[in-house]
Amino acid sequence: MHVEEKFTDATWPAAPETATLEGKNKYLGFWLFLGGETVLFASLFATYLALKDKVPDSGMLLAKDLYEIPLTFAMTMILLTSSLTSVYAMYHMKNNSFQKMQAWLLITVLLGFSFLALEVYEFKHYVHLGHTFTSSAYGSAFYTLVGFHGAHVTFGLMWFLSLMLRNAKRGLSLYNAPKFFVASLYWHFIDVVWVFIFTVVYLMGMVG
Amino acid sequence: MANQQSNSANPNLNLEYRRKQNAEEMKHQVITFSMMIFFTLIAFAMVAMETISRWFIIPVILLLAVIQVIFQLYYFMHMKHKGHETIALFIYSGLTVGLITVLVFLTIVWL
Numbered sequence: 001m002h003v004e005e006k007f008t009d010a011t012w013p014a015a016p017e018t019a020t021l022e023g024k025n026k027y028l029g030f031w032l033f034l035g036g037e038t039v040l041f042a043s044l045f046a047t048y049l050a051l052k053d054k055v056p057d058s059g060m061l062l063a064k065d066l067y068e069i070p071l072t073f074a075m076t077m078i079l080l081t082s083s084l085t086s087v088y089a090m091y092h093m094k095n096n097s098f099q100k101m102q103a104w105l106l107i108t109v110l111l112g113f114s115f116l117a118l119e120v121y122e123f124k125h126y127v128h129l130g131h132t133f134t135s136s137a138y139g140s141a142f143y144t145l146v147g148f149h150g151a152h153v154t155f156g157l158m159w160f161l162s163l164m165l166r167n168a169k170r171g172l173s174l175y176n177a178p179k180f181f182v183a184s185l186y187w188h189f190i191d192v193v194w195v196f197i198f199t200v201v202y203l204m205g206m207v208g
Numbered sequence: 209m210a211n212q213q214s215n216s217a218n219p220n221l222n223l224e225y226r227r228k229q230n231a232e233e234m235k236h237q238v239i240t241f242s243m244m245i246f247f248t249l250i251a252f253a254m255v256a257m258e259t260i261s262r263w264f265i266i267p268v269i270l271l272l273a274v275i276q277v278i279f280q281l282y283y284f285m286h287m288k289h290k291g292h293e294t295i296a297l298f299i300y301s302g303l304t305v306g307l308i309t310v311l312v313f314l315t316i317v318w319l
Contacts, residue, residue: 034302042302042309045306046314050314087284091233192280195280199273206255
C-alpha cells in the first residue's frame with residue numbers, strides 16, 4: 001500500500017491514519033507532542049493557582065467578582081460540541097466519504113470561531129472592568145493560561161482550514177488521511193485542556 | 209494502532225461489516241458525548257445553586273473533570289483501541305510531571 005494509491009470504498013483501509021509508515025510515525029510523534037503540551041499547560045495551571053487573587057490593592061476585582069456562569073457555560077457547550085463534530089468528521093474519513101468529512105470539519109471550524117468570539121468578548125469585558133494583563137499577578141497568570149488556550153484554538157482552526165482548502169480538490173488518500181486525523185486529535189486535546197480550565201479557573205473561581 | 213487489512217474474498221461483504229462496525233462505534237461516541245454533557249451540567253448546576261459547601265463542590269467538580277478527560281482520551285482520542293501502550297506512556301508521563309508541578313506550586317511556593 002503506497003500513499004498515491006487510488007482506493008475504492010471496499011479497499012480503503014479500516015485505519016487509514018496508520019496504514020502507512022509515515023502515518024504511524026506521525027501518530028506516535030503527535031502523542032509525544034501532546035505529552036509535552038500537557039506539561040506546558042500544567043505549569044500554566046500551577047502558576048495560575050499560585051497567583052490566583054494576588055492583587056496589589058484591596059479595591060481590585062477578584063476571581064469571584066469577575067467570572068459569570070452563562071458565558072462560561074456557553075463557551076463550554078460550544079467547545080464540547082465541536083469535539084463531537086470532529087469525531088463525526090473522522091467517522092466519515094474512515095468510511096471514505098470525503099465531502100461529508102469536509103462538511104463536519106466546517107461545522108467544527110464554525111463552532112471554534114464562535115468559541116473564540118466569546119473569548120474575545122470576555123477578555124474585552126474584563127479589561128473594561130480593570131482586570132488586565134498588567135494590573136496584577138493574578139491578571140498576568142489568568143490571561144497567560146486562558147490566552148494560551150485561546151491561541152491553541154486559533155492555531156487549531158488555521159490547521160483545519162488549511163487542510164480543508166489544501167485537499168479540497170484532491171479527495172482522501174493515505175497521504176492526507178493521517179494529517180486530518182492528527183489535526184482532530186489536536187482539537188480533542190484543546191477540549192481536554194478546556195475541561196480543566198472551566199473547572200479549575202471558572203467554576204472553582206466562582207465558588208471562591 | 210492496529211492496522212486491520214481486508215482479507216475477505218468478497219470485499220463488498222467485508223465493507224458492509226466494516227460500515228456497520230464504524231456506525232456502532234459512532235453510536236458509542238455519541239453516548240460518550242451525552243455523558244460528558246451530563247457531567248458538565250452537574251458541575252455548573254452545583255456551582256449555580258450557591259448553597260452547597262465549597263469543600264464538597266471542589267472535589268466533586270474536579271472528579272467530574274477527570275472523568276470527562278478520561279472519556280475524551282479513551283473514546284474521542286481512541287486510546288481504548290489496541291496498540292496505544294507507547295502513547296499511554298507519553299501522556300501519563302506528561303500528566304505525572306504536570307501533577308507534580310501543580311503540587312509544588314500549591315505547597316512549597318508561597319507569595
